[in-house]
Amino acid sequence: MEDGAEGEIVFTTINREATPVIRYRVRDMVRVFTSPCKCGRTGFRFQVIGRTDDMIKVKGVNVFPSAVKGVIQSFAPETTGEFRIVLPHAGPSFGENLKIKVEYGENMKKDDLEQLGIKLRTAIREKLVFSPVIEWVSSGALERSQYKVEYFEKPYEK
Incomplete structure (x- = not known):
């Protein structure tokens, strides 16, 4: 994923057994930062930039x-x-x-x-x-x- 990419965030259940995949739309538009943070954190960081509604x-x-x-x-x-x-x-x-x-x-x-x-x-x-x-x-x-x-x-x- 490109640093600074924008889109709607959707949550998905990962640990599931014998159940359908359910995706949760929270209607938040986010910008995703993939580069390491100055504090040393290496995971994705999200900035909420608005709501789809x-x-x-x-x-x-x-x-x-x-x-x-x-x-x-x-x-x-x-x-x-x-x-x-x-x-x-x-x-x-x-x-x-x-x-x-x-x-x-x-x-x-x-x-x-x-x-x-x-x-x-x-x-x-x-x-x-x-x-x-x-x-x-x-x-x-x-x-x-x-x-x-x-x-x-x-x-x-x-």
Whole structure:
């Protein structure tokens, strides 16, 4: 296996007798490191990079909301880090102009949002290989959850 390979992790029962092979999908996408660790450990190491149930395809490229979040959070304090990806239809694939609602920071002036939007769109294009349409919403406009964060808005379900 190549160092840095990415894929969905699946667990399989190895010690079995007279039973079918059962594979367990946990829906985690991982990056596998095969090279020895600096600490001396020689086994495989896994880095969870996302979940298959959160992943979407934009122009054939796998995009994880956690990656989008990383780019948006890098613009703090101009943004709050809160966002929603607006899915125009049921997946799995979407075109170039996917809309992302982003909360701007409390101290941002509305006159500066156009320039910030250009910078954010460029950063997303450079890191994630697609250019979204940025829709700015005021700080606190996006609903917060105490549980799993909802990264997607699905207007087609309403």
